[in-house]
Structures are given as structure tokens and as C-alpha cells.
Amino acid sequence: MNQYYSFFDQTSDLGIEVMGPDLESLYRNAALGLTDLITDLKMLKSIKSRIVNVQAEDRELLLREFLAELLYLFHIENFLARDIKIIEISGTNLKAELSGEPIKIGTHRIHREIKSVTYHQLCIKQNESGFKARFVLDI
Amino acid sequence: MSELKKITDYLWEIPQTGQMLVPGRIYASEKLMNQIQKDESLKQVANVAHLPGIINYSLAMPDIHWGYGFPIGGVAATDARSGVISPGGVGYDINCGVRLLKTNLSADFIRPKIKDIVTTLFNAVPSGVGSHGAIRKLSRKDIRNVLVNGAGWAIENGYGYAQTLNFIEDNGCLKEADPDVISERAYQRGMPQLGTLGSGNHFIEIAEVKNIYDEDTARQLGLEKGNVVIFVHTGSRGLGYQVCDDFIKVTLQATRKYGINVPDRQLACAPLDSQEGKDYLGAMRCAANFAFANRQVISSLIESAMLKILNMNPYDMGLQLIWDVAHNIAKIETHKVDGKPRQVCVHRKGATRAFGPGSQDLPVEYRDIGQPVLIPGDMGTESYLCIGTDKAMLETFGSSCHGAGRVLSRTQAKKRSQGRNLYAELANAGIFVMAEGKSTMAEEMPDAYKNVTEVVNTMHLAGITRKVSRFTPMGVVKG
Numbered sequence: 264m265n266q267y268y269s270f271f272d273q274t275s276d277l278g279i280e281v282m283g284p285d286l287e288s289l290y291r292n293a294a295l296g297l298t299d300l301i302t303d304l305k306m307l308k309s310i311k312s313r314i315v316n317v318q319a320e321d322r323e324l325l326l327r328e329f330l331a332e333l334l335y336l337f338h339i340e341n342f343l344a345r346d347i348k349i350i351e352i353s354g355t356n357l358k359a360e361l362s363g364e365p366i367k368i369g370t371h372r373i374h375r376e377i378k379s380v381t382y383h384q385l386c387i388k389q390n391e392s393g394f395k396a397r398f399v400l401d402i
Numbered sequence: 403m404s405e406l407k408k409i410t411d412y413l414w415e416i417p418q419t420g421q422m423l424v425p426g427r428i429y430a431s432e433k434l435m436n437q438i439q440k441d442e443s444l445k446q447v448a449n450v451a452h453l454p455g456i457i458n459y460s461l462a463m464p465d466i467h468w469g470y471g472f473p474i475g476g477v478a479a480t481d482a483r484s485g486v487i488s489p490g491g492v493g494y495d496i497n498c499g500v501r502l503l504k505t506n507l508s509a510d511f512i513r514p515k516i517k518d519i520v521t522t523l524f525n526a527v528p529s530g531v532g533s534h535g536a537i538r539k540l541s542r543k544d545i546r547n548v549l550v551n552g553a554g555w556a557i558e559n560g561y562g563y564a565q566t567l568n569f570i571e572d573n574g575c576l577k578e579a580d581p582d583v584i585s586e587r588a589y590q591r592g593m594p595q596l597g598t599l600g601s602g603n604h605f606i607e608i609a610e611v612k613n614i615y616d617e618d619t620a621r622q623l624g625l626e627k628g629n630v631v632i633f634v635h636t637g638s639r640g641l642g643y644q645v646c647d648d649f650i651k652v653t654l655q656a657t658r659k660y661g662i663n664v665p666d667r668q669l670a671c672a673p674l675d676s677q678e679g680k681d682y683l684g685a686m687r688c689a690a691n692f693a694f695a696n697r698q699v700i701s702s703l704i705e706s707a708m709l710k711i712l713n714m715n716p717y718d719m720g721l722q723l724i725w726d727v728a729h730n731i732a733k734i735e736t737h738k739v740d741g742k743p744r745q746v747c748v749h750r751k752g753a754t755r756a757f758g759p760g761s762q763d764l765p766v767e768y769r770d771i772g773q774p775v776l777i778p779g780d781m782g783t784e785s786y787l788c789i790g791t792d793k794a795m796l797e798t799f800g801s802s803c804h805g806a807g808r809v810l811s812r813t814q815a816k817k818r819s820q821g822r823n824l825y826a827e828l829a830n831a832g833i834f835v836m837a838e839g840k841s842t843m844a845e846e847m848p849d850a851y852k853n854v855t856e857v858v859n860t861m862h863l864a865g866i867t868r869k870v871s872r873f874t875p876m877g878v879v880k881g
Contacts, residue, residue, distance in 0.1 A: 270813055272811035272813055272814060273441075273468055273811060274441045274443070274467040274468040274469075274808050274809070274810075274811050275467055275468060275469050275470075275474050275808050276469070276470060276812075277811075277812055277813075301531075324654075331647060335587065337532075338532060338591055338640050339587075339590055339591065341532065368530070368531060368532055373530065373531045373839065374839065374841045375531070375601060375602065375839050375841045375842070375845070376530075376531040376532075376600060376601030376602055376839065376881075378494040378495060378602075378643045379494045379643050379646065379647050381470040381471070381494075381668055382470075382471075382490075382650060382654075382666075382667035382668045382670070383469075383470030383471055383666060383667070383668040384470075384666070385667060399470050401470060401493070401494045401495075401643075402602055402812065402845075
């Protein structure tokens with residue numbers, strides 16, 4: 264956990280609240296928060312890089328799609344990103360470069376399974392200091 | 403949300419206000435209601451009441467807690483012709499469910515061997531995040547057969563006995579499953595995972611039949627006091643998660659296309675008679691069939707492992723399925739509404755089907771007693787087998803609770819567990835536990851759950867399900 268994301272209580276699952284001075288940082292911090300829930304972020308190495316492209320109808324759905332894409336890469340290839348660079352972002356498109364590694368389950372500490380990123384109470388709000396997003400994960 | 407009205411000692415109502423199409427009704431004792439009011443689950447009951455075509459009430463069972471979209475413990479029946487189906491009313495783990503197996507083994511015989519047995523099962527059934535490789539690598543054609551035939555595929559491929567199918571809800575296969583609407587991603591995620599337990603609250607539990615409250619019913623089910631039973635709790639794994647994810651996207655668009663207003667995006671839905679609704683139903687049935695096959699393969703892995711370690715033959719061990727229930731599902735069923743039979747789509751999100759005696763959907767062996775309802779508690783206390791009643795058919799579309807229900811969030815549970823050795827605490831209580839996930843023990847600690855006895859007694863006293871038997875854990879494999 265770092266100063267940019269924190270977990271909020273939700274009885275059955277887990278909520279994440281993320282902050283960022285701009286949208287790029289917000290999406291990046293959300294992705295790192297998600298990864299940190301799966302394993303110790305600082306134990307990951309940047310061995311491989313991947314480009315992901317996602318589209319959605321608004322910025323909230325775009326955030327969910329981006330996070331769902333990261334989960335998919337983990338579920339299929341065991342790939343987790345340590346560093347994330349947002350290459351392009353608009354309200355409905357996002358292109359990012361992920362640097363990380365396909366982890367070895369059994370070698371890395373895996374904290375928990377995350378089934379999906381839900382749409383429940385999904386929101387992004389803007390204030391004087393930047394952006395704040397909330398989302399709930401199905402555990 | 404308007405004020406809660408007490409209807410009886412075990413039933414409460416949220417009056418219909420605003421855009422709600424029906425009132426909400428929650429089964430709970432006063433004590434449980436005090437806990438329930440601490441989170442947002444009652445608001446979720448009211449939200450579900452907005453689904454087009456919802457009939458009678460947005461219902462909730464006493465294990466209700468705050469989920470996403472639907473509350474966990476929520477039941478909603480929608481008209482099969484004019485109503486909607488919502489993937490959020492089923493959840494990501496489609497056909498997450500429980501099965502209960504009986505044995506001829508006495509608890510006294512097993513107790514000294516429990517560490518070896520739990521260790522053996524822990525190794526025999528892959529568990530934890532992304533667990534895979536339980537059985538031979540399945541081809542795409544194999545998986546397609548699993549999605550269409552469910553537990554029947556497992557039996558045909560040597561994982562169990564044909565008579566087992568009679569004791570699985572819907573004989574372990576939902577008809578009209580449509581594998582053509584399953585995405586490539588869902589296939590990819592499902593292929594390596596058949597026969598795996600997964601993570602989180604999934605488990606295998608070896609327990610003792612500790613109390614019998616209804617001798618006749620217990621006899622018909624083959625339950626004997628002092629004997630060992632085995633619970634298996636898991637679902638459709640990554641395939642189900644992906645199907646839900648894919649179809650929430652489809653139904654979000656359908657919600658707009660058909661001009662449906664719901665208060666939470668997670669309640670996205672599609673009319674049952676639309677292409678989107680039919681496609682989701684066909685896909686959900688595939689995932690449900692994967693889950694039925696998964697629990698069947700796991701049972702077979704358990705049997706092989708136990709026969710080996712106990713050096714026994716199958717006849718002496720007598721491992722037999724009592725019942726297998728789905729508790730995250732949507733089903734087209736016929737129920738009496740205003741005294742007349744009507745086809746409805748019953749969403750059970752963290753709720754168990756609980757059909758009463760006489761139902762043609764039950765095997766002949768159980769038709770005069772009613773359907774077994776399996777209600778596991780937390781890993782440190784107890785679990786129950788109950789039976790569905792006529793009153794369940796009248797009031798809850800034949801549904802009841804599915805477990806204890808969480809009372810602490812995962813972060814609260816972690817805080818509560820700090821400085822404690824949960825393994826040692828459970829071992830002192832005579833329960834040997836092995837867990838794969840590093841956070842599982844803390845997040846799934848007994849304190850995180852409501853008192854399952856209070857939940858079960860609520861449904862018993864409300865007349866929805868009858869208590870038959872209580873089980874206490876001896877050994878647990880957690881995902």
C-alpha cells in the first residue's frame with residue numbers, strides 16, 4: 264500500500280480508493296494497487312514488457328477495462344506489471360506499456376485470488392488536487 | 403430508503419418507494435438484523451426491486467451481506483416472458499456451490515489420521531490462485547463437451563459413478579447450454595482448471611456428524627451420528643468469471659438499448675426474450691455445467707486419494723454423494739404466483755434452492771422428504787444440512803440461505819487476526835487446516851463470519867427450511 268491508493272471496507276469483497284494528480288497517474292496507481300493486492304509489488308522484476316490497448320464508453324468503464332485486462336494477463340500468462348507507462352489516454356481509449364514478469368506461482372507470494380473488477384460503485388471524481396477513483400473487486 | 407417494517411419475528415419488509423417495483427423482504431432474527439443494518443446490503447435489496455418484471459418481493463436470506471449489485475443472500479424472481487435476467491444477480495463465480503458426501507468411516511477412526519488425510523487431499527486437489535493441472539490437459543473439444551454435459555462428462559470420463567448424477571441439482575447438467583456464445587478468453591481460462599478448488603472461501607472439509615435433529619430424514623439421507631462426511635465448496639473457476647465479465651458488458655449495452663433504469667451498473671440486465679438475454683442464459687448454463695463437472699472431478703480425486711491413504715476398497719469407505727447445490731445461479735422454474743403456475747427466472751446470488759416435498763425436480767429417493775439444503779459455516783465451528791419445505795415454495799420461490807455470511811470485511815478480519823496463530827487456535831479445537839493462499843487464513847478466520855446457527859435457526863423458525871443435522875469440522879483444505 265502507498266499514499267496513492269488505499270483499501271476501503273466492503274463486507275464480502277474489497278474496495279480500492281485511488282488518487283492521482285491527473286488521469287494518467289490515476290490509472291497507473293489503480294493498476295499498481297490491484298497488483299499489490301495480488302503479490303508484493305516491490306518483489307516484481309521488470310523483465311518483459313507488454314502493450315495493452317483498451318476502449319470503453321467513458322472514463323470509469325475505461326478504468327475497469329484496463330484493470331480487467333491486467334487481471335486477464337495474470338490469469339492467462341501469470342504476468343504482473345511492476346511499472347506502468349500510460350502512452351495515450353482519452354476519455355474512451357487507453358494505451359499503456361507494462362513492464363513486469365510472468366511470475367512463478369509457488370516462488371512469489373500470492374496473497375489472494377481476484378475474480379474480477381466489478382462495476383459496483385465504480386466512480387472517478389475530480390477535485391482541486393486531482394482525481395479520485397473508487398472500485399470494488401470480487402474476491 | 404424508507405423505514406424497515408417488522409412483519410414477524412423472522413421477517414422484515416422494506417416498503418416499496420420511489421422507482422422500486424416491489425417491496426423488499428428480509429428473513430432475519432432481531433439479532434441478525436442489527437448486524438445486517440451495519441453495511442449497505444439493505445440498500446442493495448431495494449436496488450434489486452428495480453429490475454423489470456420482478457415478482458412479489460426482492461428477497462434476502464439471513465446470511466445477507468453487502469456484495470456488488472445484488473446483496474449476497476439475495477433472491478429475485480422475474481417473469482420469464484416479460485422480465486429481465488441480470489448477470490450481476492448470479493455473480494462472477496457462476497454455480498459456486500457445495501456438495502456433501504457421506505462415508506462409512508467413523509470420526510473416531512479418522513481423527514488420529516486427520517493430518518495425513520488433509521495433507522493428502524491438499525496435494526491431490528490443486529488449490530490456490532490459478533490452480534491447474536488436476537487432470538489430463540483438456541482439448542477445446544473436451545471443454546465444449548464439459549460445457550454441454552456438465553457432471554455427466556466427468557462420469558463418462560471415469561471420474562465417479564453414474565448413480566451420483568441423481569443427487570446433483572438438475573442431474574449436474576443445465577439443458578440448453580450454448581457453447582457457441584462462450585468467448586475465446588473464457589475457453590482459455592477454463593481449459594487448465596477443471597478439477598481445481600481455486601482460492602478465497604473455497605474449501606474441502608472433513609467433518610463429523612455431530613447432531614441429528616430429525617431421525618427419519620437423516621436415515622433416508624444415510625446420515626449416521628459419529629460418521630465422517632466431506633464438504634466440497636467451489637465453482638466454475640476462471641471460466642465462470644470470464645463469462646460474467648463478458649456478459650455484464652453485453653447487458654450494459656442492452657440496459658440502454660431497451661431503456662431499462664437500474665440504480666447500479668452492476669445490475670445491468672437484458673430482457674429474457676431478447677437475444678442478449680438468451681445468449682447470457684446459454685452462456686451461464688455452460689459455466690454452471692463446468693462447475694458441476696468440477697465438483698464431480700474433485701470428488702473423484704478425493705475418493706482416489708483417500709482410498710490410497712486408508713488402504714481401503716470403495717465399498718468399505720462408502721463415499722457417496724448426498725446432494726450437490728448451486729448457490730450462484732439463475733434458473734427458469736415454475737412457481738405458483740397469485741395461486742397460478744407461472745414460469746419465472748429465479749436469481750439466487752448466495753442463496754440455495756430449497757424445494758419442498760413432492761417436487762418432480764427431486765430424485766425419487768428424496769421426493770417425500772424435500773430437497774437437502776447444505777449450509778456450511780466458517781472453518782472453525784459447524785455446518786448444517788436442512789430440508790426445503792412447502793412454505794419455501796410459497797414464500798421464497800423455493801430458496802434458502804447458503805452459509806454463515808460475512809460480518810467482518812477482509813481488512814477488519816486481517817486486523818482482528820494480528821498477533822494470533824489461527825492454525826494453532828484451530829488445532830487446539832481439534833481442527834487441522836492447510837491453506838494455499840497467504841491471506842486466506844486471516845480473511846477467512848471464524849470471527850469474520852456470522853453465527854451460522856443463528857442463520858439456520860432463523861430459516862427453521864421461519865418455516866422455510868427444517869434442520870436435519872449438524873456437522874463439526876475435523877480437517878480443512880482451504881484454497
